[in-house]
Amino acid sequence: MAKKVKYYYDPESLAFRKLKTKKRKKIGYILLFLVSSALFGFLCFVLFMNVPFLETPKDKIQHREIENLKINYSIIKRKLDNIDEVLTAIEDRDNNLYRVYFNSAPITEQKRREGFIDAHRYKELEGFNNSDLVISTTKRVDELTKALVIQSKSLDEILRLAKSKDKLLSAIPAIQPVKNEDLKHMASGFGYRSDPFTKARKMHEGMDFTAPTGTPIYATGDGVVRKADNSLSGYGNHIEIEHGYGYLTLYAHLSSYKVRPGQRIKRGDVIGLVGSTGRSQAPHLHYEVHKDGKVVNPINFYYGNISAVEYVAISKIANQENQSLD
Template identity: 55%
Template sequence: MSKIKYYYDSETLSYRKVERKKRHVFFRFIGFLAASMLFGLLFFFIINQYVESPALVDAKAENEFMKLEVEKANEQINNLAQVIAEVEERDNTIYRIYFDAAPISDEQRMAGFGGVNRYKDLEGFNTSERVIQLKKDIDQLKKRVAIQSQSLDEIAELAKDKEKLLASIPAIQPVRNQDLTRMASGYGYRTDPFNKTRKFHYGMDFTAPRGTPVYATGDGVVTRADANSSGYGNHIRIDHGFGYISLYAHLNAKNPYNVRVGQKVKRGDIIGYVGSTGRSQAPHLHYEVSKDGERINPINFYYGNLSPEEFNELLKKSQQENISLD
C-alpha cells in the first residue's frame, strides 16, 4: 500500500494531500526505464572493452595456435622444397645425362595449375591469404614430387639395360692421387714444350715417378698395346663399348704393359706403368677419352674415385694454361 504524502499550503495555512497525476507517473516511469537502458548499454560496452569472455579468450588462443602451426608448416615446406631441388639437380645433371635421357626443364617442374580456382572454398576468411598460399605451396610440392618420382622410375628402367654402360664408362682417375707428383696439364690450349707454340692439348697429363701403376678407368677390351702411333710412345687403348675409348700414353720403356691386345679388363685393373717414351719431356701419363670418335675432356668422368673436394682441386689445376709435357 503506497504512502499518502502531504504538502503545506501557505495560503490556507494547512496541510493538503498530494494528488498524483497519472501522466506524471507515466513520465517518471519512462525516465527510469530510459536511464536503466542507458546504464545497461554503458555497462555492456565497458565489459566488452576491458573484460574478455571465455569464448573470446579461447578464440584468440586458437588463432595464435593456428598462426604458429602455419609458420611451422611453411618452414617444413621450405626444407622439403630444398631437398627436392637437390634431387632434381642430381637427376638432371647426373642420372639423366648418364642414361642419355633429356633433362626435365624448370618450367615443366615448376608449372602452376591453370583453369578453375582450386582455392575458392578457402576465400572470405581473415586468414584466407595465408592458408591459400600454404595450400598452393603444398600442391606445388606434391606436383614436383610426382614429376621426380616419374623421372626416377624412368631412370630405373633405363638402368636395367645399362648396368654394363655404367661399368664401362671411364669413370676413375688413371693414376691414384697418392702416387701423383702433380697434375701437370689439362685439356685445352697449352704451350707445346718442344716448339713453344700454343696448341690444343687433347688429354690430361699426370706427373708421377717411373714405374707408377696405371689403372684401367672402365671395363673394356684392350685394342692396342704398342708404340706404333706417332708421339704417344708406348701406349694402350681400351675400347669400353658404347662409343667410349680411353688412351694411356708414354708408358715405361721397361715392362710398359701389364695387358695384351684382346684382353678384357675391369675398371681398376693395372694395365701398365708410367714412363717417358715418345714425345715426352718428363715421366708422366698422358690420358685421353674419346666418345664416338671425338676426343673429349676426361675430367668430366672422374666421379668414381674422387671426393668433391679432390675433384674441385683437380678441376682448378686442369684449367691452368701452362706448358704441357708432350
C-alpha cells in the same frame, strides 16, 4: 619590481614622451619566442638521439647483438657459397654426364634455381632493422634446399635407368687412371695449352697426371685392349682400350705394359706403368677419352672414385691454361 617605462624625445614639442608598444607587436614577439624555443628544443632532441656517447647500456648491448648477427650471417653466406659450388658440380655431372649416358633430357637451370612465387612467404621477416639481410639469406637457403630436392629426385631417376644398363655403366670410363695417393700433381688439363717443345699454343686432347716412373696405371672401364705398342707418333708406349658403346680410352708415355692386345680387362685392372717414353718432358701419364670417334674432356669421367669436393678442386686445376708435358 616595477615595469620599466621607455621614453622617446619629440623634437616638435621639445619634450620626452612615453613610448607605447602596440598590442599586435607584443603578440608577434611572443609567437616568435615560442617558435624559436620549439625549434631549439627539437634540435636538442635530435642531437640527443644521435650522439653515440649518450647510448644507454641497453643500446650498447643491442648494438653488439646486431653486429654479432651480421657476422653470423656472413659466416652462413660463406657456407652457402661452398654448398652451392659443390651442388653446381653435381648438377653439371648430372646434365652433361649421367643424363647424356642414359639419353635423358637435362634439367634446365631455370627449373633447378627458380625462386618462390608466393610474395607473402617472407612477410613475417619484414619490418626489422636487418630484414634485408635475413630475408636474402632465408631465400638463399630455400632455393638451395629446393635445388637439392630436385637433384636428389634426378639421381633416383638415374639410378633406375642404371639398373637396366649395368653393362653400359661398367664400360663407361669412370675412375682416374692414376690413384690420388700416387699423384705428384695433375699437371695439365684438356684444352689449349702451351707446347713444352715449341712453346706454341695448341690443343691438348687429354689430361696429364704427374707420377713417378713405375706408378701403376688402371683401366678406367671394362673393355678389350685394342693396342699396346708405340705405333702412334709422339705417344711413346701406349695402350688403347675399346669399351664399347662408342667409348675408347688411351694411355700414353708408359714405361711398360701389363696387358696385351685382345685381352679383356675390368675397370681397376693394372694395365701398365707410368713412364716418359715418346714426346715427353717428365714421367707422367697422358690420358684421353674418345666418344663416337671424337675426343672429349676426361674431367667428366671421374665420378667413380672422387668426391664432389675433389671434383671441384681438380676441375679448377685442369682449367688453368698452363704448359702440358707432351
